[in-house]
Amino acid sequence: MNEHEEFDDIPGTTVFTTQRSRQGFHLNQFCMSLMKAENRERFKADERVYLDEWPMTEAQKLAVLARDYNAAIGEGGNIYFLAKIFATDGKSFQEAAASMTGMTTDEYAAMMLAGGRSPEGQRSIRDGY
Amino acid sequence: MARITAGVATSHVPAIGAALDLGKFDSDYWKPLFDGYDWSKQWIANEKPDVIFLVYNDHASAFSLAVLPTFAIGCAERYDIADEGFGPRPVPEVIGHPDLACHIAESLILDEFDMTIINEMTVDHGLTVPLSLMYGQPDAWPVKVVPLAVNVVEYPQPTGNRCFELGKAIRRAIRSYPEDLNVQVWGTGGMSHQLQGPRAGFINSAFDHQFFDQLVNDPDTLKKVPHLEYLRESGSEGIEMIMWLIMRGALGKKVKELYRFYHVPASNTAVGHLVLKPGK
Numbered sequence: 305m306n307e308h309e310e311f312d313d314i315p316g317t318t319v320f321t322t323q324r325s326r327q328g329f330h331l332n333q334f335c336m337s338l339m340k341a342e343n344r345e346r347f348k349a350d351e352r353v354y355l356d357e358w359p360m361t362e363a364q365k366l367a368v369l370a371r372d373y374n375a376a377i378g379e380g381g382n383i384y385f386l387a388k389i390f391a392t393d394g395k396s397f398q399e400a401a402a403s404m405t406g407m408t409t410d411e412y413a414a415m416m417l418a419g420g421r422s423p424e425g426q427r428s429i430r431d432g433y
Numbered sequence: 434m435a436r437i438t439a440g441v442a443t444s445h446v447p448a449i450g451a452a453l454d455l456g457k458f459d460s461d462y463w464k465p466l467f468d469g470y471d472w473s474k475q476w477i478a479n480e481k482p483d484v485i486f487l488v489y490n491d492h493a494s495a496f497s498l499a500v501l502p503t504f505a506i507g508c509a510e511r512y513d514i515a516d517e518g519f520g521p522r523p524v525p526e527v528i529g530h531p532d533l534a535c536h537i538a539e540s541l542i543l544d545e546f547d548m549t550i551i552n553e554m555t556v557d558h559g560l561t562v563p564l565s566l567m568y569g570q571p572d573a574w575p576v577k578v579v580p581l582a583v584n585v586v587e588y589p590q591p592t593g594n595r596c597f598e599l600g601k602a603i604r605r606a607i608r609s610y611p612e613d614l615n616v617q618v619w620g621t622g623g624m625s626h627q628l629q630g631p632r633a634g635f636i637n638s639a640f641d642h643q644f645f646d647q648l649v650n651d652p653d654t655l656k657k658v659p660h661l662e663y664l665r666e667s668g669s670e671g672i673e674m675i676m677w678l679i680m681r682g683a684l685g686k687k688v689k690e691l692y693r694f695y696h697v698p699a700s701n702t703a704v705g706h707l708v709l710k711p712g713k
């Protein structure tokens with residue numbers, strides 16, 4: 305197995321490789337634009353119009369509009385870039401992370417307080433450890 | 434000559450900065466974390482370093498995907514605080530040490546580390562949260578900073594071995610600077626955490642504790658840990674810990690551990706903190 309195939313063996317994880325960075329370039333650059341207050345205002349005023357100014361794919365735009373961060377990562381998004389979207393929404397990193405796990409915000413917060421997600425069974429799909 | 438007097442490692446979670454900025458340090462959630470830095474605040478008030486050589490990573494703030502340097506050294510006189518999407522943190526601007534930074538940059542490149550040189554950039558929570566944890570909330574930072582930004586966002590990040598060797602070269606560079614300066618080297622980021630996907634919230638305390646022990650006593654073994662092992666064992670964002678190896682490389686063969694602190698959770702992350710002194 306080469307290293308990229310090994311990455312796919314890690315449960316629930318997308319490794320942001322050079323190729324994914326290429327795939328998500330415009331999506332991630334759109335996210336960067338939200339570091340300016342005036343752009344955040346324009347985005348909030350009409351998200352679709354703002355997104356249409358970027359040469360993003362329709363799937364990327366729909367993932368942003370739905371705040372579906374797993375889908376956005378699947379389209380080449382990187383979490384540190386996507387963070388500009390939930391910062392614009394006034395949401396915390398913990399709320400955004402919870403939304404990707406299928407847990408409620410409260411369930412996720414309780415898991416973190418109890419020591420976080422255990423590594424048992426979370427390292428490798430193939431080897432189940 | 435400039436002296437490397439200590440090494441500090443600490444996590445740099447953005448929520449820690451937000452908790453401090455919003456005055457939540459006495460809350461049940463945050464107090465145990467901030468208490469864990471009380472010893473270090475006292476210690477650094479006595480140590481009074483002149484300059485921090487601060488190894489951190491930019492989180493898509495100063496560097497977009499347009500240009501993504503692997504190792505970038507800041508030679509600027511000052512650094513503004515980045516707006517990461519909710520306005521800049523209300524902390525003082527960061528003052529550089531251009532003369533020392535230029536000396537280190539030249540020394541590293543001649544030592545065959547192909548550095549990117551930065552004369553203008555903003556700095557984000559990766560750099561400012563460690564300063565807040567160690568110095569609290571002063572009107573101006575009581576220390577100058579030479580920032581070293583490391584790409585840990587996009588694979589492939591530099592290897593642990595390359596980071597450790599860069600640390601050794603930084604040691605040579607700092608110790609050949611003619612002015613008598615008290616310099617600390619900080620490594621930031623980590624410990625185990627994952628911020629994305631269904632596995633978000635991943636924490637591996639056993640890995641983190643072993644990392645602490647090996648960083649102090651056996652960095653030659655630790656530096657060989659490959660990307661895949663960090664990804665599997667410490668979460669997709671745990672690979673930030675390679676930046677601690679740069680700090681460790683700069684301290685020389687033997688170090689004395691002065692202080693260690695570990696706490697789960699800060700938001701999505703395991704927080705680790707270490708204070709080391711070079712020599713036996």
